[in-house]
Amino acid sequence: MEVYVFRLFHRKERDKRVTTHCALVSRAFLAKKMFYCGDKDENLENKIKDVVKRFGGNFEIEYVKDWKNFIKNFNGIKVHLTMYGIPLTKKIDEIKKFEKILVIVGSEKVPKEVYEISDYNISITLQPHSEIAALAIFLDKIFEGKEFEYEFENAKIKIIPQERGKKVVKSE
Ligand SMILES: C[S@@+](CC[C@H](N)C(=O)[O-])C[C@H]1O[C@@H](n2cnc3c(N)ncnc32)[C@H](O)[C@@H]1O
Numbered sequence: 001m002e003v004y005v006f007r008l009f010h011r012k013e014r015d016k017r018v019t020t021h022c023a024l025v026s027r028a029f030l031a032k033k034m035f036y037c038g039d040k041d042e043n044l045e046n047k048i049k050d051v052v053k054r055f056g057g058n059f060e061i062e063y064v065k066d067w068k069n070f071i072k073n074f075n076g077i078k079v080h081l082t083m084y085g086i087p088l089t090k091k092i093d094e095i096k097k098f099e100k101i102l103v104i105v106g107s108e109k110v111p112k113e114v115y116e117i118s119d120y121n122i123s124i125t126l127q128p129h130s131e132i133a134a135l136a137i138f139l140d141k142i143f144e145g146k147e148f149e150y151e152f153e154n155a156k157i158k159i160i161p162q163e164r165g166k167k168v169v170k171s172e
Pocket of ligand 1: 080081082083084104105106107108109110122123124125126127128129130131132134
């Protein structure tokens with residue numbers, strides 16, 4: 001199964017940490033790529049590329065100019081995460097049947113059209129929280145916890161788990 005993330009309406013200054021964390025969570029929890037729209041942000045893209053270079057894998061980040069066309073033309077199932085949607089627990093078996101999934105997360109106000117052009121509007125609890133948390137839970141459930149075992153290819157930095165302290169193996 002291939003999962004892609006679409007982060008809506010990034011604001012360069014206000015959202016720099018949250019959007020960075022959306023991308024880091026997407027990568028760590030096994031999404032293939034994060035698309036984003038709003039302000040194009042070279043700093044954000046470089047930060048993520050640098051993490052990929054050091055920690056491995058093939059995760060990509062790409063700016064999208066026309067969000068509506070992009071969602072409409074995505075050739076897979078489109079799942080918009082929103083606290084107003086149907087609980088993930090009720091739809092997860094259905095969603096897991098698809099080979100290609102676009103997970104859409106918002107920032108501030110999400111336009112009505114996003115609800116309409118998405119195939120599923122899915123909630124991760126019916127409480128307001130965060131796109132980072134919603135994304136992490138969605139990906140963890142979809143991949144059934146596989147991220148815990150996953151080893152990224154070509155990593156220059158590898159962490160060896162410790163009861164206490166930090167152990168890092170570096171290679172060039
Ligand atoms: C900080 S929230 C703001 C949502 C905004 N107030 C609205 O009405 O659309 C940002 C994003 O987090 C995600 N999110 C927050 N709570 C959620 C929940 N309970 N279930 C699923 N996604 C959620 C949604 O993708 C949302 O667009």
